[in-house]
Amino acid sequence: MSTENTPVKQEYNVTVYTENQIGLLSRIAIIFTRRKINIDSLNTSPSEIDSIHRFNIVINETEDVVRKVTRQIEKQVEVLKVYYNTNEDVIWQEMALYKVPTDTIAEKALVERLLRENGARAVVIRKDYTVFETTGHREETDNLIKALQPYGLIEFVRSARIAIIKDSEGFNCKLREFERSEPGQDVIENEFLNSRGKVFSM
């Protein structure tokens, strides 16, 4: 990775494949909090494999810190594998919901255009308010808040980030390796270590 050893902070997407175990979220969270690293976004979800969970964590840190943190996460007994990627290496999305008074939208054609331009979709339309949804990158959802603010934005919420690694072939093959009592060489290591910075050997 080109950012190797440069002390520049940037957003990293940490993807963690885990067993589904109570308490693991807290074990992962304390790895960050112990080092006073703020978790910008955290999402847990099922993965492509039944029973395997997937965490998407976003932090803003230097690669050196990210690498050390991911190794500590991978050390947790219930964690199968951890990857970290810059934003360029992933496809990512966040979803946002906006509650706006219905009358302003109905009255002001400008608002309607605004929503359309931002790719917002109405989820619920009631007499008193309408809830719109957008999905996209942070800047896109942020832009719409600013735009809606003058029109009486009642409520706003944004989801955690979910991200798919561009270069990944999924976890099915790897999992079969893990299930063997003597896993093969390609899964046993942190890829970070093997390639010493060239993170992805997958």
Next chain:
Amino acid sequence: METAQQEVLTVKEPAPGIELTGSAALLEGLLIEGVDTIFGYPGGAIMPIYDALYDYMDKLKHILVRHEQGGIHAGQGYARSSGKVGVVFATSGPGATNLVTGLADAQIDSTPLVCITGQVFAHLLGTDAFQEIDVINVTSPVTKWNYQITDATEIPEVLAKAFYIARSGRPGPVLIDITKNAQLQKFNFEGYTPCRHIRSYRPKPIVRKEYVEQAAELINEAKKPFVLWGQGVILGSAEKEFKAFIEKSGIPSAWTILGAGAVPTGHPLNVGMLGMHGNYGPNVLTNECDVLIAIGMRFDDRVTGRLDKYAKQAKVIHLDIDPAEIDKNVQTTVPVWGDCKETLPLLTDLVQEKQHTEWLAKFRDFEKQEIDAVIREELFPSSEEMTMGEVIQTLNELTNGEAIIVSDVGQHQMVACRYAKLNHSRSNITSGGLGTMGFALPAAIGAKFGSPERTVVAIIGDGGIQMTIQELGTIMQSGIDIKIIVLNNQFLGMVRQWQELFNDRRYSFVDITSPDFVKVAEGYGIHGKSIAKREYLEDTLKTMLDHEGSYFLEIMVTKENNVFPMVPQGCSVSEIRLK
């Protein structure tokens, strides 16, 4: 890593389908894991387990401690002296929180423990019930793994996992919290199968031959290679493999305090201790060697001093079982991850037979300087008052390096680690990473249970002994035979030393008074003696060692002595001070 305990495991399955309580199933599991000794303290939420234990008295020895912290330190001492997993019982709430210091200590020093805590009934979880705390969250940062059981059927599998996780790979403490209903619940116990594999857990990385080859190449080209070894050599039971490696390659080798004893003190390639109060040569020459070979050690800040001035000239080879340690503090040139019991023989095969006579002589030169500046006066003082060093020196002469030395934390610990003669591995038990005062007395009790055939000498300061002095009660009741030496300088010596050196002798709350220790010991039925004069030292130590049963010996030493050499905080290892 295969421990001795693991090898003797046999799967003795009771008749399938026998109805047992969760508590009895737990104890059955402990028996199959080869557990013989439990350190514990009962309480409300763990009563069903203690009730079951009543029927297992002939098979499981339970040592009633006086405080849960004492219990867990005893478990640590047991694990460190025997290589087996230490087992500790405690009740919920305060019983569990009292384990936290010991868990943290075991986590940072990689000590295998399985702690069982009782918990309130499952239906009371989260209600602020009597003696309820969130043990899992409280102990998450200080355990390798923890798990709460609310249903008895989970007990055999979880216990098997706990033992496997505690002792495999880089060992560590594991805690199982069992709600009272699960302890009481009867279920169909179908036997206990030790765990051998967890799909999400990889105890040791697979050895990469190419890295071993690269490491061997670096070593063979090196003119001034230097080995640093740590506790990993002991935890991996790789003492023989390690010795073979350094003897073939002829490389001078120094140890971290937890690595002490893996190679006997008198071995010609053993050049001494690393770190803040380590030996002169190993510290200075760290910044002169061309290849640094770190084996089973983690470059703790007390070992490295200032990192940006640490061995910058050297190529670094790091052998470790924990991939997270590679590049954590020191950037490695060649990472040889894996169990050093496997990697060392591979490396030994590839390295050339050599003798680095000139290079080794350099260490000996520095040693001479250190003897002149520090060691002679410490071990054979010309002053009227006794020094800690001369006590250790006299003890060495009497035990001839055969005893297990358990030290507490502070000046006496540094002196004990620097000067104690150790002929065998698993002979130096001390709180290294966490620096837990109060560790030594209970750890010595555990160490004796773990190695009953060996002499156990606890060396403790006047501060540390008062932190867990209640464990004299455990000694009294269990009738265990340990020798306790309190080196009393009437100060919290290490902090006083720093205040003298760095805070203009502003002695802020380091002046500590002590009770009449002899009377305290005698109150516990332990033979006690206090001496302040050199003329009594040897005879009294002899009496202590010959005494049947425990012995409490207080030795009054110079009040304001400093431990040197010293790498001051924020300085490089080569800036080590002799005075």
